[in-house]
Amino acid sequence: MKTLTNIFLTLLMVAFMQSCIVSEKPNIDFFQNSQYDFKGAQFASINVPMVLAKSYIKKALREEGESEETINLVKKASKIKVLTVTNGSSKMLSDYEQFLNNNHYEEWATIKHDGDNINIRVKQDGEIIKNMLITVGSNKNEMVFVDVKGNFTANDISKMINTVSDK
Numbered sequence: 144m145k146t147l148t149n150i151f152l153t154l155l156m157v158a159f160m161q162s163c164i165v166s167e168k169p170n171i172d173f174f175q176n177s178q179y180d181f182k183g184a185q186f187a188s189i190n191v192p193m194v195l196a197k198s199y200i201k202k203a204l205r206e207e208g209e210s211e212e213t214i215n216l217v218k219k220a221s222k223i224k225v226l227t228v229t230n231g232s233s234k235m236l237s238d239y240e241q242f243l244n245n246n247h248y249e250e251w252a253t254i255k256h257d258g259d260n261i262n263i264r265v266k267q268d269g270e271i272i273k274n275m276l277i278t279v280g281s282n283k284n285e286m287v288f289v290d291v292k293g294n295f296t297a298n299d300i301s302k303m304i305n306t307v308s309d310k
Contacts, residue, residue, distance in 0.1 A: 171226050171288050171290050173243075174288075190223075191225065193220060216295065216299050219293045219294055222291070224289070225287070226289075227285070227286070228288070229284070243276065248276060259279055259281050261278070262278040262280075273293070275290075276289070276290055
């Protein structure tokens, strides 16, 4: 019986950790479109398992002196996907923005910081924000896309944006 329990726990742990594996296949909808010619862009994606990550992220944010608003936003997240793109193009980024517009994402903020452009877009269901997409683009054709699913309010995101903007 003990062996069976150990095998079950091992399989359960492997199932949780499987989503942590870094993949070269994109994990965000627009980039999964095989019809689009990405012209040499290279992808690295990871699905962050929230069961394991929430406590680690909150602890790291507290150690770095981040605001409680940012930490509270992490608490409300249910799924996070991260995609990095190297050798991307400005055309690919503009096509991605058009895709978001066509899928009813609203642009909430654009922040320019140290040569990087940070864009935050949200998709709402009534007053509740179900999906937030954060895009970070640099001048070197390197981009990071973060897809956060959860149940946020406009007030939650505004507080987080204001604390980031104040720094």
